[in-house]
Amino acid sequence: MALNLKISKDSPVPLYHQVVQGFEDAVNAGELPPGTKLENEIELARQLGLSRPTMRKAMDELVRAGLLVRKRGVGTQVVAPSVRRPLQLSSLHDDLAKSGSRPTTKVLEFGTAPAPAEVAGHLGLAAGADAYHMIRLRSVDGKPLAVMENWVPLAFGTLTEEELAERGLYDLLRGLGINFHLAHQRVGAALATRYQADLLEMEPREAVVTMERTATDDQGRPVETGHHVYAADLYSFEMTLMQH
Amino acid sequence: MALNLKISKDSPVPLYHQVVQGFEDAVNAGELPPGTKLENEIELARQLGLSRPTMRKAMDELVRAGLLVRKRGVGTQVVAPSVRRPLQLSSLHDDLAKSGSRPTTKVLEFGTAPAPAEVAGHLGLAAGADAYHMIRLRSVDGKPLAVMENWVPLAFGTLTEEELAERGLYDLLRGLGINFHLAHQRVGAALATRYQADLLEMEPREAVVTMERTATDDQGRPVETGHHVYAADLYSFEMTLMQH
DNA sequence: GTCAATAGAATGTCATGACATACTCACTTG
């Protein structure tokens, strides 16, 4: 089965990236149906005029993405078109904007306050140390979606309520020079408090999706911790799990 | 800053794996504190007596794991100890057993039934085609944790209620020769129905965490789809998000 | 027919070598 990918050595796009993209396109177009057994790496590389390590680097990526499975001594075959979508650290604002929604934000509370013990623990602060505290209501197309409470250490720089009303928190933090690295997140469920229910325009004791997250920067410093509550009928968390 | 990793060329463990493990140990032991700037790749490889591609392969993994960040033209530094835990496809039974709990399962319903339209869609079956249908109650240390409804196409082989009472569904499917590959999962919240509340020994209209998942094998075939409901006070979903 | 050994196939690992590109800093010029 000859590969029919277009690889250009004049392109600024690295060769292995072109291979990855070509595979994905071929799989999505049905030219490489699930179950297709590929030629061995050496032959594939020969066909594309590449070195084997370059071919292999491309295939490493495709295996990690879930499009291909490899078995030592046997060969490689196509799995797709079901593809792994990696979990990305981004803000709800960015997620919603990316999915075509028009998110708006209302700042309900903003200030500095002594961090409760759990928050202090997450942020690596002394108990009772001051931190920024903010509560926002996020809506989409005019409909309330989430109540978001966040805490941010004071040490990174100055945040203002005016800025927070205009831009997302993550955007502001990036503006302070913070390079986000990763976040640990926990998703659960709860009954909406009366406060939350009022804001989300639902009955009290309706179900809400809860999300707690602490994000760290590329220095390993905790940069924000938050507790968000989403209307369960409007929002859920999607993810792809891989077998290893 | 000289690296102090123990690398043995006699070990059956690949060199790059030894480097990864050595880094992780050093970071976890505090020998490589967050923010540490590492020597360049060529020097690190020299210090460890390795080739640069081997060094680089190890560091690729550490970057993907979130322990290191690299910047072209600048260098590489340590981020940890906060590490990315990749999302793995495994069954609730395996997850709980791994965390030290003693899960038990009660089969509430088992049989074949026409798959509802949505289920048929997920499993790639014709509408109304028969599929295995099962409902189980999972408990931990005698306390009910989850109500789990699953559908499995008939085509993979025979499942029996007796087997399901003894072993997990994923275990049974593996026994039929299925190689799990990945699953798409959605986590949300809902109010427990009376049926669910009775089983989970909670009040009706308490909040439950919901999870819908469709798993596919390494041929790209959907092998099971399920809808699970967890007691929100006992279970939540944890995950790590990476910035890219 | 069953079992063990062997050969072939293919992935996995590792090395040497070289060039390209992005980033930072210092110096020069306006």
Next chain:
DNA sequence: CAAGTGAGTATGTCATGACATTCTATTGAC
């Protein structure tokens, strides 16, 4: 002082070459 340029640094990409390990199928012996 600010902007631009060039050099140095380090990661990113790619190639050739070789050996190790795992898997499967075939063959031979019992």
